[in-house]
Amino acid sequence: MFARAPFFADLPAPTPAVRLRAETAADEAAREALLDAAMGPNRRRKSSEAIRRDRLPAEGLSLVAESDAGELLGTVRLWNVAAGARSGEPVPALLLGPLVVSSCCEGLGIGSALMRRAVAESRWRGHAAIVLVGDAPFYERFGFGADMAADLVMPGPFERHRLLGLALRDGALAGAAGLIVPTGLPASRALAA
Known part of the structure; x- marks a missing residue:
């Protein structure tokens, strides 16, 4: 990965060249390993996961950060949801998450780059709002x-x-008030395609 020999410990770590791109099916194993390493074994018990379970991410809104050597360094996905309702009508929105960056690259701005790209792509694709569960000090800057x-x-x-x-x-x-619920396509649609 990006390990350094002890006698170079006083030198700053080189920043890997990073490219943001759309996630592909070939990224699945690396993405899952990255999520497991970053979030631990209980990641599938979170409330956000209940919304994502058995659903496809929103079209064009699964992004990864990749090193110039092809290593997956970060990931973010967005999901179609109804953010409660307004006047009895569902409020269309996206649920962002999880956003994860490899521990070897924390603090290098990869998470921020993924966030800026996710917000810009969401806006460009005509979505009206994004909700998430996360640390306010990080997400407020976006x-x-x-x-x-x-x-x-x-x-x-x-x-x-x-x-x-x-x-x-x-x-x-x-x-908008009430329960956030999934509205995206069931994952079974991907298998049938």
Whole structure:
């Protein structure tokens, strides 16, 4: 990977050349290994996972960061959801997550680059809003805030202060209240295709 011999320990680690690209089916094993290493064995028990389970990510919104040697260094996916309802109608949005960067590359800006690209791609594809469960100090720099998701809830336990929202269009989350539920295509559709 990017290990250094002890006698070079005082030198800064070289930053790997990184390329952001769309995820492909060939990335699955490396992505799953990266997620397991970063999030541990209980990652599939999270409330966000209940929304993602047996669903396909939103079209064109599965991204990876790859080294110039072809090593997967980071991943982010977005999922179609209804962010509660407004006036009885579901509020279309995306659920972002998980965002993970390899421990060998933490602090190099890969997570931020993936976030900027994910938000830009979402906006370019015409989506109105994004919600996520994460650390506010990191996500606030991309425009996310707890106030936008104040009246939304996740299925199962979650930490209220970590539920954040971002309106990609003015007012997209205004008045949205209730349970965040999946609306994306079932994963079984991929098998049938």
